[in-house]
Amino acid sequence: MASGNWVKLEKTTYMDPAGNTRTWETVKRTTRQKNTEADGVGIIAVLKRTLHKDCMVMVKQFRPPLGCCTLEFPAGLIDEGETAEMTALRELKEETGYRGEVVGVTPVTCLDPGLSNCTTQIVLVNINGDDGENMHPTQELGGEFVEVILLPLDEIQTKINDLLQKEKIMVDSKVYIFAMGMAQAFFKPRELPVLKQ
Numbered sequence: 165m166a167s168g169n170w171v172k173l174e175k176t177t178y179m180d181p182a183g184n185t186r187t188w189e190t191v192k193r194t195t196r197q198k199n200t201e202a203d204g205v206g207i208i209a210v211l212k213r214t215l216h217k218d219c220m221v222m223v224k225q226f227r228p229p230l231g232c233c234t235l236e237f238p239a240g241l242i243d244e245g246e247t248a249e250m251t252a253l254r255e256l257k258e259e260t261g262y263r264g265e266v267v268g269v270t271p272v273t274c275l276d277p278g279l280s281n282c283t284t285q286i287v288l289v290n291i292n293g294d295d296g297e298n299m300h301p302t303q304e305l306g307g308e309f310v311e312v313i314l315l316p317l318d319e320i321q322t323k324i325n326d327l328l329q330k331e332k333i334m335v336d337s338k339v340y341i342f343a344m345g346m347a348q349a350f351f352k353p354r355e356l357p358v359l360k361q
């Protein structure tokens with residue numbers, strides 16, 4: 165239907181469970197590399213430093229489709245010949261200046277399946293903040309404008325809520341779901357169990 169340098173709009177033909185042929189308006193990225201089912205990666209990066217709380221390394225940037233800034237995990241598209249792990253370490257260095265170590269990776273996951281076939285792998289990365297090269301991180305941005313935001317892991321939902329109150333900023337759903345999960349993990353086990361009616 166329409167095609168640009170980064171995305172295209174297609175009419176996808178499929179058969180529904182009743183055997184009827186139908187169509188769906190679908191957005192696809194045009195940049196997906198051979199030998200990968202993922203368009204890009206998201207990076208859950210945890211900065212670990214002596215005598216500091218563990219912090220999530222987040223990024224704030226203006227996103228043209230939304231017309232506002234977003235709070236996201238560092239992220240980026242997979243380049244030719246890269247694995248998800250390689251992309252994660254490259255993008256983390258470019259966007260935040262930190263050098264990390266991969267400690268986990270998800271399967272290929274979808275992002276907005278009612279609209280698009282866009283996919284991502286989420287890569288979990290630890291950053292040794294006591295390491296000399298991570299003490300003064302320097303971004304390597306070629307024309308991108310990305311602000312690094314550190315949020316303490318054990319208060320992440322509250323800190324995000326504070327940011328949303330203070331600034332006109334939109335939070336990525338992956339980030340907020342992660343924050344809700346962390347809040348549950350940190351606080352629920354410490355509550356005394358009570359009988360639920």
Ligand SMILES: Nc1nc(=O)[nH]c2c1ncn2[C@H]1C[C@H](O)[C@@H](COP(=O)(O)OP(=O)(O)O)O1
Nearest residue numbers: 169170171204238239240241242255259307308
């Ligand atoms: N849908 C897009 N439209 C564009 O006009 N440009 C786009 C789109 N998607 C990616 N890009 C361009 C813009 C930047 O030059 C790079 C950034 O990509 P990357 O760092 O890999 O990913 P994000 O940080 O998630 O944008 O790609």
